[in-house]
Amino acid sequence: MTEAAPAPAPLKHIVIVGGGSAGWMTAAALAHAVGRDCAITLIESEAIGTVGVGEATIPPIRHFNRRLGIDEATFVRETQGSYKLGIQFVDWGRKGHSYFHPFGQYGAEFDQVPFYHHWMREWIEGRVEGPIDDFSMCWAMAKAGKFTHPSTDRRLIQSTFDYAYHFDAGLYAAYLRRFAEQRGVKRIEGRVVDVALRGEDGFIESVTLESGEAIAGEFFIDCSGFRGLLIEDALEAGYDNWQHWLPCDRAVAVPCEKGDFTPYTRSTAKAAGWQWRIPLQHRTGNGYVHCSQFISEDEAAAELLSTLDGKPLADPRTLRFVTGKRREFWKKNCVAIGLSAGFMEPLESTSLHLIQYGILRLIALLPDSAMSPLLTREYNAQTAKEYELIRDFLILHYKASTRDDSELWRYCAAMPIPDSLQYKIDHFSAHGMLVADGQELFANPSWIAVYLGQGIVPQRAPALAAMRSEVPVTQRLAQIREAMDEAVAAMPAHGEFIARHCAAPPIPA
Secondary structure (H helix, E strand, O other): OOOOOOOOOOOOEEEEEOOHHHHHHHHHHHHHHHOOOOEEEEEEOOOOOOOOOOEEOOOHHHHHHHHOOOOHHHHHHHOOOEEEOEEEEEOOOOOOOEEEEEOEOEOOOOOOOOHHHHHHHHHHOOOOOOOHHHHEHHHHHHHHOEOOOOOOOOOOHHHOEOOEEEEOHHHHHHHHHHHHHHOOOEEEEOOEEEEEEOOOOOOEEEEEEOOOOEEEOOEEEEOOOOOOHHHHHHOOOOEEEOOOOOOOOEEEEEEEOOOOOOOOEEEEEEOOEEEEEEEOOOOEEEEEEEOOOOOOHHHHHHHHHOOOOOOEOOOOEEEEOOOEEEOOOEEOOEEEOHHHOEEOOHHHOOHHHHHHHHHHHHHHOOOOOOOOHHHHHHHHHHHHHHHHHHHHHHHHHHHOOOOOOOHHHHHHHHOOOOHHHHHHHHHHHHHOOOOOOOOOOOOHHHHHHHHHHOOOOOOOOOHHHHHOOOOOHHHHHHHHHHHHHHHHHOOOEHHHHHHHHOOOOOOOO
């Protein structure tokens, strides 16, 4: 009988290059997953700034924090955080119009036919007035400035919403650094100036710091930002540029004094892009994402400063980017996480989500010393699919606008779009049907919000709704609205909820 070959050894040393949200989220999650059996070293330089300017997130961040055992109230307090029920889109479909993208379903199910099928039939046939926003618990709470946690009783209307957070990305990274270091992660201060590759296979062998110190490792994670110090400079993974579909390539950002403390993000379409507003406990984050082909950085900064809630707390700073992704996220013995992996403009707050799922995917496929190429292949396939699905959802916002008052919007109206997105639009336009991939991050309510909010109206409702004539739809819709109104009236204000549960200490001037 042939003696079995010894199993490959587990990894003994992982090196993370770069800090910020990507680096410290990676370090914290890996330390929690592998314990102290594998050494984890994070290299970052205080001389290199991070991109974080205040973050808006989507609901999966809650699962990431819960996986690490992070208490929500402590997290919100430590990051000057607030709660987010969705995004209000202003002037996107047309000027003077707004809609809400909620974190949660519309209405409540009362029949075997989905709620939105019934609503759509009633709306198309003129038996219900107003937008579908009127049946979103998230929007009912958001416009009233209310917040509380969802009910766990699925029979109640209060169970039909979800939520995420706004928080200071720098404070989040600092919080996770403390978390990671308590679990054995070693931080080294320094700037990487050279990457040594093994001659026999091109794997990364070590990185050298400005001080001359060489840090060797078995597996490397590139969290170095847009540059991609390891994945691109050293390993030449390549980059897919999607700027022809998502033309904005600049963001000027500035914090200001705290204004209206809304439990939602606001995105306002502008002539050359769009403006974000993110309310935190200690300030409001603002930014103008724009296309440099249609407006200068100075003009964008001036326009942003003219629309703030209050006095700016810093000078505006500009971030330059190209929306797209790496052709290989994992190459050799290196995985790119965060901006080094790609950039999806912040329109739907997916930045930290892509970091989070890049990390969780890596943990699920973590290699041993054999470095099986099958793991690399699967990681790259799953990650590429995720980026492409998010890309299509973002393109929809630009393509579906009916605005023609500036060069940007005329460009978007004329641009060809991916076949995968056109197929979805065609289905919804024809008969209100939602076509989705099983791996979609943005589920049916998200697509409904943007389709209807930006004027893509079905010619007819899905057929099954017309075959349920015995269902008292009008009565059920009225009952849902009444239940929503009663539930919201009983909820505390957003600021009151935070003051009671997770108020942050004042930040010294």
